Amino acid sequence: MRYLTSGESHGPQLTVIVEGVPANLEVKVEDINKEMFKRQGGYGRGRRMQIEKDTVEIVSGVRNGYTLGSPITMVVTNDDFTHWRKIMGRAPISDEERENMKRTITKPRPGHADLLGGMKYNHRDLRNVLERSSARETAARVAVGALCKVLLEQLDIEIYSRVVEIGGIKDKDFYDSETFKANLDRNDVRVIDDGIAQAMRDKIDEAKTDGDSIGGVVQVVVENMPVGVGSYVHYDRKLDGRIAQGVVSINAFKGVSFGEGFKAAEKPGSEIQDEILYNTELGYYRGSNHLGGLEGGMSNGMPIIVNGVMKPIPTLYKPLNSVDINTKEDFKATIERSDSCAVPAASIVCEHVVAFAIAKALLEEFQSNHIEQLKQQIIERRQLNIEF
Incomplete structure (x- = not known):
């Protein structure tokens, strides 16, 4: 199973082609669009999400509501393209026209792909970099993940997510799964404790007032995973390695851990390894889940717990120092329309990226x-987990 996305942030559309989805899977476009809508929400989002109404059009690979086994193509229209039609169009424009539109970017933003992308692909207008490196591309990835969630649901595998931390303000580390699932999306920062939710909103408002941005930590949980998915045999078949690659490929994500994650370094092995138990109904299971459902690069049947760290968004309304690539003079970095905090939305993106990694495996x-x-x-x- 694989996919390929194309499209720019302010171009006419995002397109994604997914290959390897089994035939005869029932797919309702409204189920995919429900997930797309979740990505647009969350406290701290910018004006772009007030413009876009992200919905998916399936243009191949599905007939009369069922997959054919052939590549599935999905399209997400960028409504904002109407305001960018000339600057992002396919027809050539003169340097004078480009300058008059004030859209040429020569002052790279610290922490973004602008400068390095310009060097690598020899772009003197850094808009050619930021249009593709924008997190807008994650809309296409959520569409893929939503399709994968439809598949996982047919296999009785559940996947869901929440926000654990924003700007240093933390929700509880762990909840039992019933509390977790019963309180999904109960507020606009996607935490379970409403008191903590308000403290997070206040922190986001403070950052916005200061022209700053803040990051956080998100958590994804996968339940009812069959045992032994992944492998210890080769590094590139380890399930945790594949999930980790997907998570850190999300824009602004700088770290990933499983289960108790980095806290495992603080404890002795006797408090971190999960004891193996057995009964005739469940088969083999663990008495705890410190390792987050993964052992030796394979699923062990316990919930897979994935934690992802998102840095603050690099676009700041009170910009940091930068250098103009043409004059080499010191300037403040370019300001683009952006969010002050995208952690709640990023939890949705992370959930769908993990869904793809699980479905692929x-x-x-x-x-x-x-x-x-x-x-x-x-x-x-x-x-087999019962009979072995």
């Missing part, structure tokens, strides 16, 4: 041409 583990074949293999693997 499952389809490699249980190679299947159609959904019925895949379901049967999953049933057999779950039975």
Whole structure:
């Protein structure tokens, strides 16, 4: 299973092609659009999300509500393109026209791809870099993840997410799964404790007033995963490695951990390893879940817990020092329309990126041409955990 996205932040559309989805999977576009809507929400978002109404159009690979087994193409229209039609159009324009539109960017933003991308691809107008490096591309990735969530639901695998921390203000480390699921999306910062939610809003407002931005930590949980998905045999088949690569590929994500994560370094092994237990109903299971459902690069049947760290967004309304690439003189960095905090939205993106990593691993583990074949293999693997 793989996908490829294309499109620029202010171009006409984002396009994604997904290959490897089994045939006969029932897909409703409204289920995908429900996930797209979640990505647009969250306290601290900028004006762009008031312009866009992200919905997906499926243009190939699905017929009469069911997948064909062929590549699935989805399109997300950028409504804001109407305001950028000339500057982001395909037809050539003169340097004078470009200058008159005040859209040429020569002052790179610290922490963004602007400067290095300009060097690498020899772009003197850094807009050519930021249009593709923008987090707008994650709308296409959420569409892919939403499709994967439809697949996972058919396999009785649940995946959900929350915000753990914003700007140093922390929610509780762990909740039981029922409390977690019962309180999803209860507020606009995606935490479970309402008192903590208000403190986070205040922190976001403070950053916005100061022309600054703040980051945080998000958490994704995958439940009812069959055992043994992934492998210890080769580094590139380890499930935690694949999930980690996906998470840190999200714009502004700078770290990932599993289960108790970096706290494991503070404790002895006797308090971190999860004891193996058995009963005839569940088969093998663990008495705790400090390791986050992963051992030796494989799923162990316990909930997979993924924590992702997002740095503050690099676009600041009170910009940092930079250098003009043409004159080499000191300037303040370019200001682009942006969010003061995108952590709640990023939790949705992370959830869908993990959904793809899980779906991809499952389809490699249980190679299947159609959904019925895949379901049967999953049933057999779950039975193996009892009978082994």
